[in-house]
Amino acid sequence: MWKIFDEGHITNIAVHPEYRENGVGSRLVEKLVSIAKEQGIVKMTLEVRKSNAAAQSLYFKYGFREQGCRKGYYSDNGEDAIIMWKENV
Numbered sequence: 001m002w003k004i005f006d007e008g009h010i011t012n013i014a015v016h017p018e019y020r021e022n023g024v025g026s027r028l029v030e031k032l033v034s035i036a037k038e039q040g041i042v043k044m045t046l047e048v049r050k051s052n053a054a055a056q057s058l059y060f061k062y063g064f065r066e067q068g069c070r071k072g073y074y075s076d077n078g079e080d081a082i083i084m085w086k087e088n089v
């Protein structure tokens, strides 16, 4: 996560495929939100691939909501990015 003034930008979260769907991703997001609070961060954001339903669902669970789209954001396949924000951290 990058800290930019009072905003936190989650750059990446990943769990080894053999350990997914066991709550590890949730604990990582919870810890990031906790660190953000300690750092005085008030809003958090991230980009996620449009096709990545698992990650979108994870972030939604922690209060991130879709606020926009970056067309063709991912250079490997030209996929759009969904921009999500969590307010009132």
Ligand SMILES: CC(C)(COP(=O)(O)OP(=O)(O)OC[C@H]1O[C@@H](n2cnc3c(N)ncnc32)[C@H](O)[C@@H]1OP(=O)(O)O)[C@@H](O)C(=O)NCCC(=O)NCCS
Pocket (backbone or CB within 6 Å): 012, 013, 014, 015, 016, 019, 020, 021, 022, 023, 024, 025, 026, 027, 046, 047, 048, 049, 052, 053, 054, 055, 057, 058, 059, 061
């Ligand atoms: C996204 C990722 C980090 C989730 O990690 P995880 O350890 O499996 O997550 P958890 O077990 O804590 O699941 C948390 C929530 O994620 C969502 N989720 C996880 N796997 C899912 C799946 N296969 N399908 C749909 N939703 C899923 C659910 O909302 C779940 O909440 P629930 O358990 O209350 O239903 C993991 O799938 C991953 O590493 N993916 C590849 C990397 C990636 O896409 N990172 C995000 C880049 S922005």
